[in-house]
Amino acid sequence: MGMETQVLPARLPADLSDGVFPAGCPSRTVLDHITSKWGVLILLSLSEGEQRWSDLRRRAEGISEKMLAQTLKTLERDGLVLRKSQPVIPPRVDYSLTDRGYELSALLIPLVAWAYNNADEILNGER
Amino acid sequence: MGMETQVLPARLPADLSDGVFPAGCPSRTVLDHITSKWGVLILLSLSEGEQRWSDLRRRAEGISEKMLAQTLKTLERDGLVLRKSQPVIPPRVDYSLTDRGYELSALLIPLVAWAYNNADEILNGER
DNA sequence: CGGTATCCTAGGAGATACTG
């Protein structure tokens, strides 16, 4: 895990290839979670390793406490993020990716890298 | 293009690896476009080939006309979708992906496939 | 430090009606 590369499918699953996917499809919900504005940034940030609340707040620049809490809860419920709380004073809580979270982040990284590399051309209309 | 697979980076660009990315970063805007609820579905649908307005309306089940128009305009402005309008009656307009759009859809497909394959486990909390 | 609770509002998004 880490430096190696991945081989990925270039087509959709067969059952999706005709109608994209239906309105009530559970994958829509999941897709909404993992492509949410802050969800992507949190997952990406955690792909670099375990981090604390305040780390995440700083790294996902611009996020509010409310959105950080909400996003982390959703990702935790989805089994993508692991929360480890230590009963010390001052409190210490560490967040990290689960195995499933790592799997996902590996798919997100190329996407974010692409957005990063193409952002200027896209927004400035360069060819 | 089509059936072959892709090799993708497993890490972020070096300049992103410390702080995710800054609040005003253009890539945030691009990321918002391409990970938008309907944007993903439209790009995915068009990855199957050229389609008309009414095709897209049907395939991205649940989308309103307003959102379809808005999403298509954004994607067109971003140089991801090509709009070909024929001055006939009744009007005929075909939408397709640009090269850049195809590039992007190739990154989106694994993500959507993953969401599809993991949706039930994620939402029902199965291990 | 690591969060809740509360209030508030811009704009995301649906429904309906109309048009070249």
Added chain:
DNA sequence: CAGTATCTCCTAGGATACCG
């Protein structure tokens, strides 16, 4: 067929204050 135009509703999300 392929869209606009309006109206309205609603919630994602920011600001602020407070708590164990």
